[in-house]
Amino acid sequence: MKSTIAETPKILLVDDEVAHLKTLERLFLKEGYEVLTAESGEEALAIIRREPLHLVLTDLKMGKIDGMDLLKLVKTLQPEVEVVLMTAFGTVERAVEGMKRGAYDFVSKPIKRATILKSVRQGLERQALVAENRALKARLAGLADEPNLVGQSPAFRAALDLVKQVATSSTTVLLSGESGTGKELFARMIYELSDRADAPFVAVNCAALPESILESELFGYEKGAFTGATQRKIGRFEAADGGTLFLDEIGELSPQVQVRLLRVLQEGEFERLGSNTPTQVDVRIVTATHKDLEDELEAGNFREDLYYRLNVVNIEIPPLRRRMEDVPLLAEYFLSKYRQKNNRKIDRLSRECLDALMTYHWPGNVRELENIIERAVVLDKDGSIGLDDLPEQITSYEPDTRHITIPLGTTLDEIEKLVMHETLKLTGGDKKLAAKLLDISTRTIYRKI
Missing domain, CATH: 1.10.10 (Arc Repressor Mutant, subunit A)
Known part of the structure; x- marks a missing residue:
């Protein structure tokens, strides 16, 4: 069961004292909660089996199924649900035992309004946090087999940690890095770990489309907006409404498209081509570039106000030459991937092959490494990837051993x-x-x- 604070909390009240149960029901309904009630443990169990809940508030001392029994059943059937116990004088020790077994809190009878509301409110906050963390871990597990998310180098882990930190916010993110470093995979990770993961993810490569087509692709157009516009078309912003729009190669935008994008960021609205009616959208924007946008600012090619809107959080994806200790991990990943895809029996990468891969400077980054391993798998003849399976640019490469280039910002x-x-x-x-x-x-x- 997925739960967030934004949902209306659903709580189950359990007490065999009917008058007290009705009093609690009125109290929590007035507070805006969705309330279910049960006059016995048996009735409560039936509700727990069929209804997704956020919190159970139960009396400790009841009939055949008491509060301690319910606590155990709740933690078995709906582990994320928090339980608050109500206890009369003389049963406090059992309530403390219940907390050791997983109850969130206990309150003593006679119940004080402020005390019970505070306990339930805090229990709901804890429940939402636990549910969110579990959902986050599940989505991370689903991303674990992405090739560009394989690695243990400090530069790579720093970028990954920053991605995880900003994913749950709504801020714009600028991913910078060379071609082939996997910026779109990182953008998808931001999306998958965000609260918008159930809404669309739409990706646009701004460098792949001419200016005239890019504008209509982003913002859509009305019938008759230009020659050939025979019907209305929804743009990528509308397609991504409620979700995430990834704009790759943002440095290639023309001045006209930059102005329109700035308006969406500022106002949350735009007009389709051929229309004067604003269209409202709620879109989280993630952008990427291999260019230095500050150089583009100085050259007058990129708007300063748009740059600062997009560059709220800048995450640099390190090139492969700055994470060389990840080369063997990535090579093994791609070997496993392509031998399965091509139904080839290949045991390993030879030591000489790995040494050559570790020596190369990787101008094409992870994408180049993937292509080379795929080529080697296809061309291999003896079940082991060796130097003869690698292209000449790898085997003939001679690094300059006299100097080391260290980028600024390296720890x-x-x-x-x-x-x-x-x-x-x-x-x-x-x-x-x-x-x-x-x-x-x-x-x-x-x-x-």
Whole structure:
């Protein structure tokens, strides 16, 4: 059962004292809750089996099925539901035992209005939070097999953590990074982890469409708006209403489309081509670019006001050369994927193959690695991917071992690991020689790598 604070909370009141039960029912109905009542544990159990609930408020001492029995049944049938126990004088010890078994709280009779309302309200808040966390974990599990979401490098995990943090908000997000780093996968992750996951996800590549077509694709048009417009067409903004619109290569927008996009961000409305009637939409916008938009600002190619609207949260997706420790993980993932897809029996990637992949500079990022592994699987003849299965640009690549390029913003921990990796490549894996060149102990290299 999925629950959020935005729903009208549904609570079940259980008490064999009918007058007290009716008093509680009036109290919680007045507070705006959806209320179900039961005069016995047996009646309550029947309701618990058929009705999705948020909280159960039950008397502790009843007949055949008492409050402790109900607590156990609730936690078995609807684990996310919170239980508050009502206890009379002399049964407080049992109520405390109930909390040890999973009850959220207990209140003593005679019931005070403020006390019971506070306990139930806090129990509902906890229930909503637990349900939200479980839904989040379930959606994360569904995303776990995405190739660009495979990795353990610090740069990659930092980007992933930021995605998870902003996903549940409604703010606009700008994903920056080179082509092939998987920006659309990260956009889809933001969508999947958001409160809009049940609504549409619509993706548009702004660089793939001419300006005239892009405008009509985004905002739609009325019949007769231009030659060939024989009927009304709904644009991508309307198609994404209530959900998420992903605009890839946002740096390619023309000035005219930038103005129209700015209005949607500011006012939440636009007009279809050929119409003067505003159309209201509720869309969460995620954008991506491989360009430096600040350079585009200086060159006069991108509006400053639009830039600051889009760049509320900027998440940089690291290039593959900044997450080289993820290359073996990604290579194994793609090997498994394409040997299944092509029904090939391939046991492994050879050590020489992995060394070559770890040495290459990956200008095409993860997309290039995927294509190379797919090619190797298709062309392999002996059941093991080796150097002869890799293209020449990989096998003939000779890195400049004299210099290391370190992008600004790289953490000291990443720099340290990168220097150690590159020095080990230079020494052919000789850790003692690498330690001597770096003026550190061999033990330090073993600990860090």
